[in-house]
Structures are given as C-alpha cells and as structure tokens.
Amino acid sequence: MSPLEILVAAIGGQPAPRIPVFCNLIDQGVRELGVSPAEFYRNGELMAKAQLALLKKYGHDNVWSLSYVGKEAEFFGCRDILFADDGPPNVADFVIKSWDDIAKLEVPEDITRHPAWSETGRCLSILRDEVGATHPVCAYLTAANTLPTLLMGIEKWLELLMTGPADLIDELMKKCSAFFRQELAACRAAGANVLVYSTPFGSTSFVGKKRFEQFSLPTIRRDLENIDMAGLVFYCGMAPFNDVIASVRREFGFGAYYISPLADLAEAKRLIGDSGLTCGVIDDIHMLRWSPDQVRAEVKRICDIGKPGGRFLFGTGVMPLDVPEANIRAMLDAAFEYGRLP
Amino acid sequence: MLEPLIKAYNDAVFETDRDAAFAVVDQAIAQGVPAEDVVFHIVIPAVEEMMAQLTLDPDANLAQHFMTAQIAAEVTDKMLARFAHPPEIIGRIVIGTAQGDLHSLGKRIVSGCLKALMVEVHDLGVNVPAERFVDAAVELDAPVIAVSAMMAHTANGPQGPRRVRELLHARGLEDRIKLVVGGAPYRFDDQLYRSVGADGWAPDGVTAGKVIVDLIRARPEELAALALPLEGQENSGRPFVFSRSRGETA
Numbered sequence: 001m002s003p004l005e006i007l008v009a010a011i012g013g014q015p016a017p018r019i020p021v022f023c024n025l026i027d028q029g030v031r032e033l034g035v036s037p038a039e040f041y042r043n044g045e046l047m048a049k050a051q052l053a054l055l056k057k058y059g060h061d062n063v064w065s066l067s068y069v070g071k072e073a074e075f076f077g078c079r080d081i082l083f084a085d086d087g088p089p090n091v092a093d094f095v096i097k098s099w100d101d102i103a104k105l106e107v108p109e110d111i112t113r114h115p116a117w118s119e120t121g122r123c124l125s126i127l128r129d130e131v132g133a134t135h136p137v138c139a140y141l142t143a144a145n146t147l148p149t150l151l152m153g154i155e156k157w158l159e160l161l162m163t164g165p166a167d168l169i170d171e172l173m174k175k176c177s178a179f180f181r182q183e184l185a186a187c188r189a190a191g192a193n194v195l196v197y198s199t200p201f202g203s204t205s206f207v208g209k210k211r212f213e214q215f216s217l218p219t220i221r222r223d224l225e226n227i228d229m230a231g232l233v234f235y236c237g238m239a240p241f242n243d244v245i246a247s248v249r250r251e252f253g254f255g256a257y258y259i260s261p262l263a264d265l266a267e268a269k270r271l272i273g274d275s276g277l278t279c280g281v282i283d284d285i286h287m288l289r290w291s292p293d294q295v296r297a298e299v300k301r302i303c304d305i306g307k308p309g310g311r312f313l314f315g316t317g318v319m320p321l322d323v324p325e326a327n328i329r330a331m332l333d334a335a336f337e338y339g340r341l342p
Numbered sequence: 343m344l345e346p347l348i349k350a351y352n353d354a355v356f357e358t359d360r361d362a363a364f365a366v367v368d369q370a371i372a373q374g375v376p377a378e379d380v381v382f383h384i385v386i387p388a389v390e391e392m393m394a395q396l397t398l399d400p401d402a403n404l405a406q407h408f409m410t411a412q413i414a415a416e417v418t419d420k421m422l423a424r425f426a427h428p429p430e431i432i433g434r435i436v437i438g439t440a441q442g443d444l445h446s447l448g449k450r451i452v453s454g455c456l457k458a459l460m461v462e463v464h465d466l467g468v469n470v471p472a473e474r475f476v477d478a479a480v481e482l483d484a485p486v487i488a489v490s491a492m493m494a495h496t497a498n499g500p501q502g503p504r505r506v507r508e509l510l511h512a513r514g515l516e517d518r519i520k521l522v523v524g525g526a527p528y529r530f531d532d533q534l535y536r537s538v539g540a541d542g543w544a545p546d547g548v549t550a551g552k553v554i555v556d557l558i559r560a561r562p563e564e565l566a567a568l569a570l571p572l573e574g575q576e577n578s579g580r581p582f583v584f585s586r587s588r589g590e591t592a
Binding site for chain 2: 082084086087088090091092153154155158159161162163204205206207208209211238243261262283285286288289318320321322
C-alpha cells in the first residue's frame with residue numbers, strides 16, 4: 001500500500017500493514033539544500049525539492065507545503081520577516097499596530113492572485129505532481145481565532161480579546177475567517193490532501209472552557225460553515241485539548257485530531273473513539289537531548305497506547321532543526337517497527 | 343474592613359474581569375482605604391494567591407495568566423501615583439526575549455507580576471543579544487537576568503541563554519547574577535533549563551514572578567544594596583517595607 005492508502009485505511013479503520021508515520025521536516029530543508037534561510041523560505045521550488053529529498057532520505061509518509069507560519073501575514077501586507085540560521089522565521093513587523101488598523105485590514109479578493117501565494121502554490125503543484133497520488137501532502141491553515149497572533153502579536157491579540165469591544169473582535173474574526181476559507185480552498189485546489197486546521201485558541205490551555213464556548217467555538221463554526229471536511233485535522237499548536245474533544249467531535253466532522261504530547265493520549269483516543277484518527281505526537285523538544293534509545297522507548301510507549309483498536313497515526317510536532325539526525329532515524333525506525341499491524 | 347474588598351478583588355482577578363477588579367479598587371479608595379493598603383493588602387496578596395492557584399489548577403490558562411499580570415500591573419501603577427511615599431523595591435531584574443525571538447507575551451506577564459510585587463523591571467525588549475543582557479545586569483547591578491524564549495532554536499541555540507551563561511562565566515559574574523528562563527520549550531522538557539545553563543525556570547509567566555522573587559530573596563547581602571526607589575521616583579521620607587512573607591507594610 002502507498003503511504004496515502006495507509007492513511008486512508010487508518011482513517012476508515014480498514015486493514016493496513018502499519019500505522020501512518022508523519023514527520024514534519026520543514027526547517028531541515030535549509031540544511032539539506034545548503035542554501036540561506038531567506039532564499040529557501042521564499043522559493044517554492046526549493047521548498048518542494050527539499051521535501052522530496054527528505055522524503056527519500058528518511059522514508060516517512062508525508063510532505064509539507066508550509067514554508068513558515070508567518071507567511072499568512074504577508075497576505076495582509078506584512079513585509080518584514082526575521083530569518084534565522086538555526087530555526088524558523090518570525091514575523092518582525094505586525095500589520096495591526098493599533099486597534100484602529102483592524103478597520104483598514106483587507107483580505108485579498110483572490111489570494112491565489114496575491115504575490116504571497118505564488119511560491120506556496122508552486123510548491124504544492126510540484127509536490128502534487130511528484131507524490132500527490134501516493135503520499136499525504138500537508139498544508140497548514142491558521143484558524144481565524146489564532147490568525148491575529150500573526151497580524152498583531154499574541155500579546156496585543158490577548159489584550160483585545162480580553163478587554164476590547166466585542167464588535168471590533170467580531171470584525172477581525174470575520175476578516176480572518178474569510179481569509180481562512182479562501183486559503184483552505186486554494187490549498188485544496190492546488191493539491192493538498194491533508195489540511196491542518198491550527199487553532200491554539202481552540203485549546204482551553206489558552207482561553208479556558210468558558211471562553212472556548214463563548215468565543216472559540218463560534219469562530220470555528222464560522223470558519224467551517226458548509227466546508228467539505230475531508231482531510232481536515234484538528235490541531236491546537238501543541239497545546240492540549242482533550243477537554244474540548246467531545247464538543248468538537250459533536251459539532252464538526254474532523255477526520256483526525258493531532259494530540260499534544262502534553263495531553264493524556266489514552267484519554268484522547270477514548271474520547272475520539274471511532275469518529276476520527278487519533279494522532280499520537282512525540283515530544284520532539286525532548287528529542288533535542290534524548291539518546292536514540294530514549295527516543296525508541298518513547299515511540300514504543302506512544303504506539304502501545306495508540307495502536308490497539310486502530311485509527312491511529314504516529315507524528316511529530318515542530319521537529320526543531322537541532323534534533324540530531326540519529327534521533328530522527330531512531331524515531332522513524334521505531335515507528336515503523338512498533339507501528340506494524342497484525 | 344478589607345475582607346470583602348479582598349474577596350471581591352480576588353474573584354475579579356480569577357475571572358479575568360479587569361473592569362470588576364478596577365471597580366473594587368475604586369470602591370476601596372472611595373471608602374478611604376490608603377493606596378498603600380490597596381497594593382500591599384489587596385493587590386500583592388491576590389498576585390501571590392493567583393501564583394499558588396494557577397500552579398495547582400490544571401485548568402489554568404494563558405488568558406488567566408495574562409489578565410492576572412495585566413490587572414496587577416495596571417492597578418499598581420494607578421495606586422503608586424497615590425502613595426504618600428515611594429515604596430521600597432525588593433530588587434531589580436533585567437528581562438527580555440532571547441536573540442532571534444520576537445514573542446513578547448511571556449515577558450509581559452512576568453513583568454506585570456513583578457512590578458506589582460515591588461520588583462524593578464528593566465525590560466530590554468525583544469531579540470536581545472546575550473551581551474546586552476549581561477551588560478545591562480552589570481550596569482544596573484541586577485541580581486537576576488530573565489530570558490524568555492518561545493522557539494526551540496532561541497531557547498536551546500547557542501545565541502540565547504547558553505550564550506548568557508558563557509558570558510556570566512567568562513566575566514566571573516556567576517555568583518552575583520542568576521539566570522532564569524521561561525517559554526514553551528522549557529515546558530515540554532523541564533530539564534532543558536539545566537542544559538542551557540539557567541539557574542531556574544518557570545512553566546508560565548505568573549510562576550516566573552515567584553521564581554524570580556525567590557531568587558532575589560535568596561540574596562540577602564545584595565538586597566540591602568538594592569533598597570532603592572522605583573524608577574523615576576525619589577526615595578524621600580520613610581519607605582514602605584514590603585514584608586517578604588505576607589506582603590505587609592511596616
């Protein structure tokens with residue numbers, strides 16, 4: 001079976017030789033190709049080339065079209081990105097500097113005609129042509145409730161959310177949601193078949209249960225209204241979200257849930273049940289210091305929890321650039337070994 | 343007399359209700375409660391209470407931490423303007439985000455709590471080179487450097503806290519200046535702070551306030567030298583001495 005068929009089987013609870021094994025190697029592309037970070041992240045062809053090279057090198061199941069999270073801010077006019085030699089880029093200049101800027105914020109009429117799309121689209125189109133028929137091609141989409149962190153910074157966004165006028169928050173959410181829906185459609189049309197819906201503000205670690213119900217849920221509803229949910233993954237940016245799984249499961253048809261390493265995986269699997277794929281995620285910050293044996297042991301622990309009953313995927317989080325190659329190999333070897341299905 | 347006010351203020355802070363917290367403060371002032379008592383008997387105990395509660399509460403969230411610090415800092419600022427005499431600070435620190443890191447929220451939460459706890463905070467901003475942290479701590483005679491890093495490479499890379507530790511060591515400052523770190527990567531790996539050479543860490547901004555205050559308090563010989571007024575205020579008259587265990591005035 002191809003990695004894509006294995007993923008589809010896992011989602012549907014059908015027989016497969018093993019669980020899907022996702023590994024998010026994005027920043028590693030800079031070193032793989034030996035180019036500067038700025039050159040790499042601004043060039044969709046290099047991004048795709050690196051993803052394909054890393055796929056060949058490590059043999060995991062998926063590729064990414066994401067260059068860096070802050071890319072989405074460029075659609076709204078952000079021009080200043082801070083590139084680093086040893087990690088992902090940061091947004092260095094926020095387009096919303098004061099609450100008054102929200103009224104002036106413009107969502108592009110057609111994001112696929114915006115300059116910020118061209119390289120993402122190019123990357124996706126190469127990945128689709130090369131491996132789209134056999135491999136999951138992932139796209140990263142920031143939810144409306146979280147997009148303001150890229151537009152105004154999390155500090156100002158929390159300030160607005162906690163103390164600002166409701167109509168202004170709603171105006172911003174409408175614009176962010178309109179962008180999200182366009183981006184989802186564009187990524188899907190360009191070849192992405194796994195669409196990661198990133199909503200840290202959908203985690204009660206960020207906003208608490210009350211605000212989740214009063215604020216986060218309605219924004220998620222608006223984002224996903226009449227959307228084809230095929231391939232959508234619920235993800236809270238490595239924040240735990242077990243206590244909202246029941247609500248999310250009840251209301252939306254996510255095919256997969258990407259569980260925080262800080263959460264109780266067994267509980268998450270029980271809560272998700274047969275409604276979707278449970279993704280057990282390794283704590284790859286620990287992988288900076290762990291030995292390969294420790295990595296193997298952790299992969300085994302995750303697979304032992306998640307594999308019984310099927311509908312399980314093994315995955316990584318942010319996979320920092322400084323994770324030793326020996327640990328990446330140990331993780332993948334162990335995931336293929338312990339992820340074997342009867 | 344203060345009990346109902348204290349309870350109302352604590353409830354407001356826990357519910358992250360800034361307006362309600364300010365209403366309690368306004369009510370206290372209207373009832374003739376001195377600004378000093380508002381800070382030392384209501385605000386500081388509330389921050390300490392929140393530190394304890396948020397540490398123990400598995401449902402504590404980022405919004406609560408943010409608003410706890412925000413309300414504490416705003417109320418303290420408002421009350422300080424009404425103080426009969428400038429308060430005595432318990433210490434001073436320098437704080438900033440690691441080089442390459444532009445995430446300022448953690449720093450803001452820590453700073454808000456520390457200001458309310460009568461710690462003089464020198465905020466160096468974001469993307470701060472290690473040399474600047476050390477130079478500023480030496481120049482200001484600050485016993486604590488606090489580095490916030492939200493990304494793996496800024497928390498663990500060679501230009502962040504590791505470089506600060508190298509400089510402290512190279513300049514023979516390790517006995518005088520302690521290094522504290524915070525940010526998401528340290529939450530995932532609670533021993534990472536040791537490997538980057540930090541003396542302490544905290545899983546969140548509010549707890550970081552406590553860790554830093556504890557470090558300052560652990561250095562009694564330097565506290566005496568740090569009995570200075572808050573920035574921009576003259577130390578005239580009899581200062582309020584913050585009781586380190588209960589937030590009482592003397």
